[in-house]
Amino acid sequence: MHVVLRNPRRELDLAGPMSVAKLLGRLELNRESVLVIRGDTLVPGDAVLADDDEVEIRPVISGGLA
Amino acid sequence: MKCTVCRGPAVIDLRRHNANFCPEHFLRFCRDQVVRAIDDHGMMAPGQRVLVAVSGGKDSLALWDLLVELGYDAEGMVIGLGIGDYSDASTAAAVAFAEQRGLRLHRIDLRGEYGYDIPTASAVTRRVPCSSCGMSKRHLIDKAALDGGYDVVATGHNLDDEAAVLLGNVLHWQTEYLGRQEPVLAERPGFPRKVKPLVRLAERETAAYCVLRGIDYMVEECPMAAGNRHLRYKAALDEIEAASPGTKHAFYFEFLARAADRFRPEAAAAQEGLTPCTSCGAPTTGEVCAFCRLVERVGGREPVPVELVRPGRRRGKARKAGAAT
Numbered sequence: 001m002h003v004v005l006r007n008p009r010r011e012l013d014l015a016g017p018m019s020v021a022k023l024l025g026r027l028e029l030n031r032e033s034v035l036v037i038r039g040d041t042l043v044p045g046d047a048v049l050a051d052d053d054e055v056e057i058r059p060v061i062s063g064g065l066a
Numbered sequence: 067m068k069c070t071v072c073r074g075p076a077v078i079d080l081r082r083h084n085a086n087f088c089p090e091h092f093l094r095f096c097r098d099q100v101v102r103a104i105d106d107h108g109m110m111a112p113g114q115r116v117l118v119a120v121s122g123g124k125d126s127l128a129l130w131d132l133l134v135e136l137g138y139d140a141e142g143m144v145i146g147l148g149i150g151d152y153s154d155a156s157t158a159a160a161v162a163f164a165e166q167r168g169l170r171l172h173r174i175d176l177r178g179e180y181g182y183d184i185p186t187a188s189a190v191t192r193r194v195p196c197s198s199c200g201m202s203k204r205h206l207i208d209k210a211a212l213d214g215g216y217d218v219v220a221t222g223h224n225l226d227d228e229a230a231v232l233l234g235n236v237l238h239w240q241t242e243y244l245g246r247q248e249p250v251l252a253e254r255p256g257f258p259r260k261v262k263p264l265v266r267l268a269e270r271e272t273a274a275y276c277v278l279r280g281i282d283y284m285v286e287e288c289p290m291a292a293g294n295r296h297l298r299y300k301a302a303l304d305e306i307e308a309a310s311p312g313t314k315h316a317f318y319f320e321f322l323a324r325a326a327d328r329f330r331p332e333a334a335a336a337q338e339g340l341t342p343c344t345s346c347g348a349p350t351t352g353e354v355c356a357f358c359r360l361v362e363r364v365g366g367r368e369p370v371p372v373e374l375v376r377p378g379r380r381r382g383k384a385r386k387a388g389a390a391t
Contacts, residue, residue: 030301042077045079046212062124
């Protein structure tokens with residue numbers, strides 16, 4: 001699968017199938033801090049990502065103090 | 067994973083609610099949480115004029131969308147902060163959102179109207195960018211709400227924001243700030259009523275709301291906020307939340323229920339003795355308010371590039387930049 005991470009933008013290719021939870025664990029990402037998007041929709045933690053999936057991992061933490 | 071409500075395919079799992087949702091029921095969940103926040107805290111009533119403080123990010127656009135969906139007369143206001151490409155793209159996201167929905171968006175540009183931008187203010191004052199940014203936004207939103215006769219200002223502060231600010235205020239025992247960390251700030255002379263309808267939603271939820279509603283928000287983080295204390299508190303709370311879902315909600319809402327009132331006298335005392343700024347009329351503890359002092363000090367300065375005032379190497383570069391202007 002092709003994975004795009006944001007903030008900062010990085011791209012990597014990983015072998016599927018793999019669950020979302022396992023992917024986040026492998027990348028050492030906190031599931032409370034990101035959304036996982038396949039195509040144009042969200043996927044939950046137990047979804048299985050296929051070898052040919054395009055996946056975006058989008059951080060959701062934003063920072064100003066206003 | 068199935069939707070807790072309809073048993074259809076779920077797209078998001080919310081461990082803090084022990085629930086999973088399909089798109090339809092997740093969007094309904096978000097609306098229900100906002101309705102409950104508005105009702106529980108008496109934030110506003112139908113028919114009132116609402117000014118939404120819009121940044122172009124997920125929270126403010128989700129908030130604006132939700133309030134319009136709920137039937138509120140909500141207009142937006144966005145401030146051009148001059149933080150390079152980030153500000154341009156953020157404003158563009160807000161403008162596109164408003165145009166697509168036929169909503170009214172008021173625009174103010176710091177450089178165009180007051181002669182400064184946030185990177186320059188940070189460099190000249192040698193203070194963290196979030197300081198002049200937050201103060202400028204609060205001043206201008208307050209002014210716009212009062213001048214425009216709005217009943218209430220709605221801001222996109224979410225549960226993560228409030229929990230992180232609470233953590234910071236507790237760690238440093240900022241008792242005055244603890245006394246005014248509530249979802250509603252009442253209207254006072256010189257200040258509009260302010261409400262935070264997203265306090266029951268985590269920012270993972272507001273981001274998911276935007277994705278499912280097709281809201282094209284500004285995903286990139288402010289380059290000047292990177293690594294700030296507020297983000298470190300959020301990251302720490304997320305670590306705890308991952309191990310113990312529901313902790314952030316309990317931390318904030320139990321504070322409101324059990325402790326917030328103990329700090330109100332200190333917050334009220336800090337408001338005593340405010341007098342109108344001799345320049346703009348806004349309430350202030352001195353003769354001239356912080357915003358007017360900032361404009362006086364940095365207005366008209368040559369712009370300092372964002373790259374020279376990034377957190378971590380701000381002070382040394384800032385001195386050089388400030389001295390050169």
